Amino acid sequence: MELGYDRASIDEIADRMGATKGRVYHYYRSKTDILLDVHQDTLALMTAAIKEEMAGPGDALTRLRAMARRHVLLMMEHFAYARVTMVSTTQLDGGTERQRQAVRGIRDARRAYEHMFAATVEEAVEAGLTRELDIAVATKAVLGTLNWISMWYDPSRSGAAERREALADELAEFVVCGLRRPAG
Amino acid sequence: MELGYDRASIDEIADRMGATKGRVYHYYRSKTDILLDVHQDTLALMTAAIKEEMAGPGDALTRLRAMARRHVLLMMEHFAYARVTMVSTTQLDGGTERQRQAVRGIRDARRAYEHMFAATVEEAVEAGLTRELDIAVATKAVLGTLNWISMWYDPSRSGAAERREALADELAEFVVCGLRRPAG
DNA sequence: GTCTATACCAAGATAGAC
DNA sequence: GTCTATCTTGGTATAGAC
Numbered sequence: 001m002e003l004g005y006d007r008a009s010i011d012e013i014a015d016r017m018g019a020t021k022g023r024v025y026h027y028y029r030s031k032t033d034i035l036l037d038v039h040q041d042t043l044a045l046m047t048a049a050i051k052e053e054m055a056g057p058g059d060a061l062t063r064l065r066a067m068a069r070r071h072v073l074l075m076m077e078h079f080a081y082a083r084v085t086m087v088s089t090t091q092l093d094g095g096t097e098r099q100r101q102a103v104r105g106i107r108d109a110r111r112a113y114e115h116m117f118a119a120t121v122e123e124a125v126e127a128g129l130t131r132e133l134d135i136a137v138a139t140k141a142v143l144g145t146l147n148w149i150s151m152w153y154d155p156s157r158s159g160a161a162e163r164r165e166a167l168a169d170e171l172a173e174f175v176v177c178g179l180r181r182p183a184g
Numbered sequence: 185m186e187l188g189y190d191r192a193s194i195d196e197i198a199d200r201m202g203a204t205k206g207r208v209y210h211y212y213r214s215k216t217d218i219l220l221d222v223h224q225d226t227l228a229l230m231t232a233a234i235k236e237e238m239a240g241p242g243d244a245l246t247r248l249r250a251m252a253r254r255h256v257l258l259m260m261e262h263f264a265y266a267r268v269t270m271v272s273t274t275q276l277d278g279g280t281e282r283q284r285q286a287v288r289g290i291r292d293a294r295r296a297y298e299h300m301f302a303a304t305v306e307e308a309v310e311a312g313l314t315r316e317l318d319i320a321v322a323t324k325a326v327l328g329t330l331n332w333i334s335m336w337y338d339p340s341r342s343g344a345a346e347r348r349e350a351l352a353d354e355l356a357e358f359v360v361c362g363l364r365r366p367a368g
Numbered sequence: 369g370t371c372t373a374t375a376c377c378a379a380g381a382t383a384g385a386c
Numbered sequence: 387g388t389c390t391a392t393c394t395t396g397g398t399a400t401a402g403a404c
Binding site for chain 2: 396397398399400
């Protein structure tokens with residue numbers, strides 16, 4: 001989270017655990033495997049939560065708002081994971097076959113995650129709740145608003161639960177308004 | 185753009201120039217200096233352009249739309265620079281005093297850049313053009329939508345000028361709608 | 369101004385004692 | 387399961403010929 005993948009050396013990681021390399025390598029075969037694990041855990045956690053919200057009550061825009069809110073709250077709550085997952089997405093590449101397979105799995109999981117948002121946007125469009133828009137681009141816009149949190153949120157500064165709720169509400173409102181058909 | 189800062193070795197850079205290390209080090213004292221230059225050039229270019237749009241005609245939301253459009257078009261046109269600037273923002277740290285000073289300059293320039301958007305959002309709020317919102321968060325939301333392009337746009341795939349214009353319009357519309365006071 | 373050759377070091381990974 | 391010691395490599399940077 002603080003240093004990025006490349007700058008975070010195994011020695012540094014071990015230091016923060018109050019240990020040495022040996023311990024790290026007892027649990028992980030390689031540095032890449034650690035990163036892959038972080039991605040998998042984060043995606044699994046967030047996918048489960050968003051799937052829940054997606055199945056909730058209300059029309060498509062109401063559910064999209066709930067998904068956005070939840071997404072923001074999860075990112076803030078698990079900020080270290082979220083930030084790593086966002087920032088190092090493009091750097092995923094496996095050396096061994098096992099790792100390449102893991103990378104493919106992660107890419108698929110990411111696509112599936114984004115697709116939950118895209119599908120809900122599409123539903124909103126078809127229900128006539130939105131202005132005229134391109135579904136793919138609108139989905140990127142929504143996720144951009146939400147994911148960009150990983151670039152500016154500082155958990156040590158605004159970590160209070162109420163503050164997080166307020167941020168989540170504000171950003172959810174922004175994306176819903178960005179899509180919604182103007183009244184009248 | 186393709187590999188990120190750490191993975192892009194000087195050897196690789198030289199290769200793509202059809203040269204060797206020697207040439208690179210003839211023009212740059214260190215790898216860090218190359219990155220600092222990319223940041224400075226990008227910020228200078230974009231700041232000049234957005235300042236223009238900011239001084240344009242129309243109310244605050246109209247100008248914000250123009251700024252957003254221009255921001256998107258610039259990011260796509262200078263995509264390699266834009267992507268590097270976004271992705272490596274947090275990795276800027278200077279070893280020498282000269283570099284630390286450059287980093288400070290870049291941070292200030294970034295703040296000033298963001299402030300142009302924040303000031304225009306504030307103007308829109310004060311003119312009563314927006315719904316009720318937190319200016320700082322709304323500005324982050326706007327820039328998130330726009331900057332997230334650096335994570336998904338593929339210039340080799342959708343590089344046609346009309347396509348770029350359409351993307352810029354779509355995203356600009358999204359952010360304006362995200363802020364605007366609902367009619368009625 | 370550009371190259372080759374090389375110094376030098378940080379960091380990933382392993383071996384083996386305890 | 388954890389450590390220390392060590393191997394190995396890739397990558398930044400420099401020296402100096404052309």
